[in-house]
Amino acid sequence: MFDQQTRLGLGTYSLTGETGRDTIAASLDVGYRHLDTARLYENEREVGEAIADSDVDRDDLFVATKVAHFEEPAKTESYVRRAVAESFDRLGLERIDLLYHHWPRSQGDIETVLPVLEEYVQDGVVDHLGVSNYTIADMELARDLVDVPIDALQVEMHPLLQQDELRDFLSDTVTQVVAYSPLAQGEVFEVDAISAVAEKHGVSEAVVTLAWLLSKDDVAAIPRTSSVDHLRDNFEALSVDLDAEDIARIDDIERTHRCEDPDWMSW
Structure with a gap:
């Protein structure tokens, strides 16, 4: 599903308004081709406007969004x-590349x-069905509910959270992992092993962390930055x-x- 260019995407949480739109537009200029948004983020319109204003061909972009987060109204x-x-x-698109169920409150x-x-x-x-914050038990249920492949699980x-058990469970499926909070909200900068590898390559801890994620064949990553x-x-992680x-x-x-890690969530 993801190619080399789309395995590293931009997470757009909190990128709203004019500043958010400008950041998303700048990401396209840098070379990002995978944009990850959500109904809950309240910035799908900004993502759509950045795409519309860009010279990048729509067919070269991979646009993902999510609906039905546990904070949204009762699901019907x-x-x-x-x-x-x-x-x-809001996106202004006729096709969405990846549509996620965002985060279920219950099965x-x-x-x-x-x-x-x-x-x-x-x-x-919609080209691909995805799910987000599903447990192994949730994935087992999901497989029984739908006939189309579940192409992505965003977690x-x-x-510092390598998801070995989950990735092992998915290893015989087509489901790829999409890593959110891939820099552990800054914690990776304080890990000696990561700093040592970063120094060896002359890059930042962020780049090393993202390169490590991309070294896993079944993983994509969506770091967020303004x-x-x-x-x-x-x-730079791509190179x-x-x-x-x-x-x-x-x-x-x-x-x-x-x-x-919501208190009610049982991982």
């Missing part, structure tokens, strides 16, 4: 359909939301080749840190 089929229609309208939410999203894939207006992943300098820095020793050094980090 009509609510989900309205949410998807509004996402299309009942999954049973309501996922079959509705499947319809858009079957109708040809928090970084060197800084154009950081956009450029993060993009950094970590050797086996570098990767093993980061693989061996034994700390566990989860940035997003």
Whole structure:
């Protein structure tokens, strides 16, 4: 699903208004071709405007959005359909590359939301079905609910939360992991092993962390930043080749840190 250019995307959470639109536009100028937004982020319109104003061909872009987060109103089929229609309208697109179920509050939410999203894939207006913040048990349920492939599972992943069990569970499927909060909200800058590899390659800890994620064949990453300098820095990860020793050094980090962890969530 993801090619070399789209495996590193831009997470757009909190990129709103004119500043957000300018940052998203700048990311396209830098070379990003994967934009990740969500109904909950309240910036789908800014993403759509940046795309419309860009010289980048639409067919070269990979646009992902999400609906039905647990903070949104009670999930019904009509609510989900309205949410998807509004996402299309705000993005100004006739086709969405990847449509996620954002974050279920319960498996009942999954049973309501996922079959509705499947319809858009079957109708040809959405290319790929994705899910976000699903547990292994949720993924088992999801497989029984839909006939189209679940092409992406977006979860928090970084060197301090390596998701080995989840990735092992997915290893015999087509589902790719999309890593959000890939820099552990800055915690990776304080990890000696990452700093040592960064010094070896003459790049930042952010670049090394993203390169480590991209060294996993089944993983894409969507770092978020509002800084154009950081956009450029993060993009260097596509051209950094970590050797086996570098990767093993980061693989061996034994700390566990989860940035997003609601009290009610059972991982």
